[in-house]
Amino acid sequence: MNAKQIRAAITTKTAEVRSAIDKQDIEAAKKSNEELRALKESLKIAEELEQQEEEELKRQAEEQKEKEEREKNNDPEKRDKNFNREDIQYRAIGKYLLRKADNPPALTKEERASINIGNSGAILPQGFVNQLIVLTKGFPSLKQYCHVIPVTTNTGKMPISKGSTTRKLAKLATDTEMVKEMITTAPVEYAVEDYGKIYPIENSVLEDAGVDLYNGILAPDVAECSVNSENAEIIAIVKAKAVSGASGTDYKAIQKTLNKMVLPSLKKNTIILTNTSGYDYLDEITDNQGRPLLNESLAVDGGYTFKGRPIVVLDDEDLTPTTAGKIPFYIVNLFALCKFFDRKSYEIATSTEAGFTQNQTFTRVIERFDVIDGDDRCDFYIEL
Structure with a gap:
């Protein structure tokens, strides 16, 4: 058996x-x-x-x-068939961007087929974009908390539902007709903008690095600059739409805002956005038994929560208080507030003429996105 x-x-x-x-x-x-x-x-x-x-x-x-x-x-034969396609794309882009050199490397048939050439440069493969996403995890990116909407056009509209006036279903009786009511929607228009940076690179470095320059050297800086640009647009909306939270002079004002002002339906994705000074303030607070009020959590990127809400910490220069000497706190649902329209593509191009007198090659990287405000019912500001 x-x-x-x-x-x-x-x-x-x-x-x-x-x-x-x-x-x-x-x-x-x-x-x-x-x-x-x-x-x-x-x-x-x-x-x-x-x-x-x-x-x-x-x-x-x-x-x-x-x-x-x-x-x-x-x-x-088998090894070639299983060759990493992303490696081919990186190699092809490197050769394409070096095409104006005295002895430009020739593109193979497979390399020519692997890249998309735009009007002014090469569109980086999805693998490069994915690498940037991995690299940006080392920085406090706010995009991950927003409602990210992939788009394929530079402009367009997206409807946002505001629900209906009647918040209950009618009790039906014999020969009683159900209530007719439309759900109201508001169209949100987006217009994707270009965000870019130019990198002057010494030609000697370019010759040594070759095709690995773009994947190995530029990617970390592009990732950091990308996050900072995205954060700036998101923070601008947060500041513009914020209303005053609960009054108070200590952390209890944050508690009151979370308990009484944030709608139950919006609590799930609500975060506490502050700077390093705000984090240091919360980290020093303890209860009557000497236990810290900040709780460690592996489920959130920052590693800490307050009243069950993730603490997202930015640099003091990125998030400044309205009043000098105060500490800023935003209790905000970025998923509801910010609609992030993402083209998910980076365009890269080079010019040897621009830096001819300095013996440099200028490399330009462009990212495309737009951030529009949506539901602003959960965006509260407190200064302590």
Whole structure:
């Protein structure tokens, strides 16, 4: 018998033991109980065997996978078919941007097919954009808290529902017609803007780095500049739409705002946005038993929450208070407030003429996005 069959037999034998006890048939109860013990011992052995068999099958599968991988690496045809497409794209972009050099590297047929050439440069592959997303995780990006809407055009409209006036369903009775009411929507227009930067690069560095320059050297700086630009647009909306939160001179004003002013339907994505001074202030607060009010949480990027809401910390220069000497706090639902229209593409181009007298090549990187305000019912400002 296998483990499953033994478990079924144990269930049956247990019932026999209980039945014999109920009938006060001691001899039958003893006999059935001995058989039950034997079944339980058999179950332990069967489970151990099944575990060993499972581990052996897993080991064989791993060996087969390693064998296939070795065969693939030893076969040039298979290896070429599995070549990383992103590597081909990076190499193609590098060659394209170096095309004005004295001895420009020639693009292969596969490389020409792997990139998209725009009017003034090459469109970076999605892999480069994904890499920027990974790199920006080292910086306090506000985009991740917004409602990000991928778009493929520079302009357009998106309707936002404001619900209906009647907030209940009508109780129906015989021959009673249901209430007719339209859901009101407001169209939000977006116009994607270009955000860019020019990097002067020494030609000697360009020759040494070659096609790896764009992926290895530019990406970290582009990522940081991208986050700072996005944050600036988001913060501008937060500041423009914010209303005063609960009054108070200490952290209890934040608590009152969260408890009494934030609508239950908007609490889920609400964050507490502050600067390093605000974080330092909250970090020093303790309850009556000396326990910190900030709670550590692995579920949020910042690592800390206050009253269950993530603490998002920006630099003091990025988030300044309205009144000098005060500490700013925004209790805001960025997902509801900010509609982030993302073109998800970076265009890169170079010019050797612009930096001819300095023996430099100018590299230009452009990102496209727009941020529009939406539901501003959860955007409160407090100064402490």
